[in-house]
Structure formats: structure tokens, C-alpha cells
Amino acid sequence: MTDTAIRNGRLSAEDWTLEALDQIAEAGLASVAVEPLARRLGVTKGSFYWHFPSRDALLQAALERWERDEQAAYGALESIANPTERLRTLFKLIAQHSKTHVIYSELLKAAGHPAVDAVLAHVLERRIGFLFKCFREAGLSQKDALNRARMTYAMYVGVLQLELPRFKNRQPIEGFDGYIEHMMATLVPPG
Numbered sequence: 001m002t003d004t005a006i007r008n009g010r011l012s013a014e015d016w017t018l019e020a021l022d023q024i025a026e027a028g029l030a031s032v033a034v035e036p037l038a039r040r041l042g043v044t045k046g047s048f049y050w051h052f053p054s055r056d057a058l059l060q061a062a063l064e065r066w067e068r069d070e071q072a073a074y075g076a077l078e079s080i081a082n083p084t085e086r087l088r089t090l091f092k093l094i095a096q097h098s099k100t101h102v103i104y105s106e107l108l109k110a111a112g113h114p115a116v117d118a119v120l121a122h123v124l125e126r127r128i129g130f131l132f133k134c135f136r137e138a139g140l141s142q143k144d145a146l147n148r149a150r151m152t153y154a155m156y157v158g159v160l161q162l163e164l165p166r167f168k169n170r171q172p173i174e175g176f177d178g179y180i181e182h183m184m185a186t187l188v189p190p191g
Helices: 003-008 013-027 034-041 045-051 055-077 083-096 099-109 114-137 142-168 176-187
Strands: none
Touching (some): 013 034, 013 045, 013 055, 013 099, 055 083, 055 099, 083 114, 099 114, 114 142, 142 176
16 A cells, blocks of 8 residues: 555545556556455555546556656656767666566557557657657767667667566566667767
């Protein structure tokens, strides 16, 4: 149960949303159901219906929360003036944050769900746009920057899929820091 719920003895919509995200990370989108979440939170289903009219409404709120958090992380990177340093910082952050990777991977598996597809489209556009902008500011042509952005993103998704069990279990990935360094040296123009 969340700290907020423990403090005031009541769950908020945010508590349900965060628990739904935890459930997505642990067992995928299809595993999100009201009754099991209520058991996890130690409350009755009535608490859920106080905040959400349906499971779909909870999923929508959880996906919006995840997307906002993702957007905020990229927004913080925008304050780094040097595009090469911005990319290096992004790669280092990717190496550190495992839960968001697991959620993203689970959302990719759930492609075809209308709410998931909308979020995936926004996130893909924002991430490719961020990479494109960095590569352009680092001196690459428009064509090369777009190709490099796509290649970088494809590498991220590929590594995520290869290492998902370790990300899920929060296990260290042997040689991952070296891989990140190699990826940076290969993809990021010197700056």
C-alpha cells in the first residue's frame, strides 16, 4: 500500500493508478483487474469505483500518468545546452531506470489496444523528435539526424527486449555500462 494510503487510511485515484502501473510492470496490461488490485492494496472493490467508473478508465489514467512521467524526464534533459552532453545524459539515464523500461516493453506487447496505441504513438513521436533535435544540433544533416534518431531508438527497443528479464528482476546486466559507452561512442557525434 502506498505511503499516502497508510497515512490517511484512504486510497486516492493516484494510489490506484500507481498500483496499476506496478501491475503492468510485473505481469502485463492484461493482468490489470479491479479485484486483484484491491487485494494488493488491502481494500474492497468499492474503493476503486469511488475513483473510476471502469477498468478502462483506470488503464487510461495509468497510461496518462506514465506518459506524463516520461515527458517530464525528457523535459529535464532539454535544459542541457550541449546536444552531445544531452544525448550522453539520456543514455546514462536509460541505463539506470528499469521500471519505466519494463512498462514500455509491456505496452509494446499490448499494441492494438486503443489507449495503448495512442500513448505509444505520442511517446515514439516525442522520443524520436528529441533524438532528432539532438543530432541536428550536434551538426548532422536533417536526413542523417533522422536516420540516427531512428537507429538509436531501434537499438534501445532491441536491448530492452534482449534484457527484459533482467530489467524485470532488477538484476545487473553484465557489460551493460560498456555497451552504453560503445553505443554513445558509435552514435553520438563528438562534441
